[in-house]
Amino acid sequence: MKDSNFLKEHNAKSIWHPMAHPADSQANPPTVVTKAHGVRITDLDGHETVDAVGGLWNVNLGFSCQPVKDAIAAQLDTLPYYSTFRGTSNDQVIQLAEELRRFFAPDGLTRAFFTSGGSDSVETALRLARQYHKIRGEAGRTKFLSLKKGYHGTHMGGASVNGNANFRTQYEPLLPGCHHIPAPYSYRNPFGETDPERLAHLCLQALQDEIAFQGGNTIAAFIMEPVLGAGGVIPPHPCFMPGVREICSRHGIFLIADEVITAFGRTGSWSGSRHWGVQPDLMCTAKAITNGYFPFGAVMIADKVAEVFEHDKSGAAAIGHGYTYSGHPVGAAAALACLAETERLNVPANAAERGRQLFAGLQKLAETYDVIGDVRGGHGLMCALELVSDRATKSPIDKTTIGKIQDATYQAGAMVRVSGPNIILSPPLVLSEHDTDAILAALETGFETALSR
Numbered sequence: 001m002k003d004s005n006f007l008k009e010h011n012a013k014s015i016w017h018p019m020a021h022p023a024d025s026q027a028n029p030p031t032v033v034t035k036a037h038g039v040r041i042t043d044l045d046g047h048e049t050v051d052a053v054g055g056l057w058n059v060n061l062g063f064s065c066q067p068v069k070d071a072i073a074a075q076l077d078t079l080p081y082y083s084t085f086r087g088t089s090n091d092q093v094i095q096l097a098e099e100l101r102r103f104f105a106p107d108g109l110t111r112a113f114f115t116s117g118g119s120d121s122v123e124t125a126l127r128l129a130r131q132y133h134k135i136r137g138e139a140g141r142t143k144f145l146s147l148k149k150g151y152h153g154t155h156m157g158g159a160s161v162n163g164n165a166n167f168r169t170q171y172e173p174l175l176p177g178c179h180h181i182p183a184p185y186s187y188r189n190p191f192g193e194t195d196p197e198r199l200a201h202l203c204l205q206a207l208q209d210e211i212a213f214q215g216g217n218t219i220a221a222f223i224m225e226p227v228l229g230a231g232g233v234i235p236p237h238p239c240f241m242p243g244v245r246e247i248c249s250r251h252g253i254f255l256i257a258d259e260v261i262t263a264f265g266r267t268g269s270w271s272g273s274r275h276w277g278v279q280p281d282l283m284c285t286a287k288a289i290t291n292g293y294f295p296f297g298a299v300m301i302a303d304k305v306a307e308v309f310e311h312d313k314s315g316a317a318a319i320g321h322g323y324t325y326s327g328h329p330v331g332a333a334a335a336l337a338c339l340a341e342t343e344r345l346n347v348p349a350n351a352a353e354r355g356r357q358l359f360a361g362l363q364k365l366a367e368t369y370d371v372i373g374d375v376r377g378g379h380g381l382m383c384a385l386e387l388v389s390d391r392a393t394k395s396p397i398d399k400t401t402i403g404k405i406q407d408a409t410y411q412a413g414a415m416v417r418v419s420g421p422n423i424i425l426s427p428p429l430v431l432s433e434h435d436t437d438a439i440l441a442a443l444e445t446g447f448e449t450a451l452s453r
């Protein structure tokens with residue numbers, strides 16, 4: 001490795017970082033992470049912290065998951081790559097598809113289409129939804145509906161259904177025919193409604209209004225995260241996703257569950273859809289499918305959707321879509337090992353338990369610091385603090401102050417993520433009680449130090 005002076009001097013000079021202004025990255029170079037172990041990361045200066053970001057919602061099993069590392073290393077020796085385009089396959093991906101079929105059977109999902117990550121999975125799901133309707137002779141069903149505040153990656157299709165201006169405005173025009181409804185976000189919403197259940201019904205009503213306005217038979221799919229993640233961790237009321245399912249079914253609209261974050265245990269259930277008792281038509285997965293160690297994803301397909309494709313005799317079901325790395329044997333080997341570890345460790349149970357501890361600790365923190373306007377969580381290990389400069393007016397906190405809180409928290413022992421006015425926490429699901437306390441203690445010190453400066 002080059003010495004630390006070289007790395008510090010060249011940090012952000014020749015890299016444009018995702019989700020950052022290039023000039024800002026040069027002026028405030030990012031933390032250089034050089035090592036990780038368990039749930040902890042170490043930077044170039046040797047400073048070690050708990051990683052309360054969990055890589056990027058993906059390192060569910062921590063950084064020392066030996067079975068996944070071994071599987072990757074062994075597969076690199078045996079077959080480092082081969083394509084799964086028409087005519088070829090590999091042993092690992094066949095086994096993985098069977099394992100995923102078993103794993104997702106309670107969600108009604110029995111086929112897999114492999115991708116190289118979350119945005120690819122979203123793109124795949126949007127395309128397959130349109131194609132499904134075309135196969136069935138409903139070519140007019142091309143539109144997509146989604147939630148404001150939803151995050152669905154950054155491909156053009158994903159950005160078009162994305163519900164945050166930051167990921168859209170500079171890249172417009174986006175895909176036509178994409179329409180958004182209000183999110184069940186009780187802290188801020190156009191209805192001024194703070195009761196989660198009443199709000200869920202208002203959002204469902206907005207969905208029905210939009211369907212009536214667009215014409216139900218013009219809509220291909222509704223895409224949503226079971227718990228909104230990157231938009232600031234917004235768990236809907238339990239009646240919301242089942243309500244969406246019912247409305248979609250009534251209008252022949254696909255329900256795509258974007259579970260890039262929530263699949264494999266994050267909510268405290270094996271999948272976010274199962275968390276709410278819903279069976280989607282398509283489910284997007286990625287991230288934790290390989291514990292973040294290899295870029296990989298899978299779109300899971302409901303049995304009844306598979307039947308339509310598989311029984312087509314017209315040729316319309318030929319899939320004109322795929323990635324060079326779809327079904328990559330190394331990714332598939334990693335996913336097989338990861339799935340086995342995820343089940344062996346029963347990570348959703350720990351996510352639920354530690355999630356309760358973290359959420360309770362954050363609520364306590366809000367009793368001391370007025371800048372904490374809203375505390376969200378309560379569904380596994382995904383929590384957020386929304387910061388405000390004034391609790392009464394809910395005016396968002398300024399960038400400098402939230403940046404100071406993040407820095408001071410890092411110095412005090414926890415890496416947390418800042419997204420707009422939110423501090424987002426998505427630690428590995430193998431977090432211990434002690435590590436959870438360490439995150440809370442670091443945040444406490446972070447708030448105290450930054451706000452007293």
Ligand SMILES: Cc1ncc(COP(=O)(O)O)c(C=O)c1O
Nearest residue numbers: 117118119151152153258260261
């Ligand atoms: C719900 C959701 N969908 C899609 C994506 C995009 O995934 P990727 O960054 O792997 O392309 C993300 C990434 O955070 C996500 O949270």
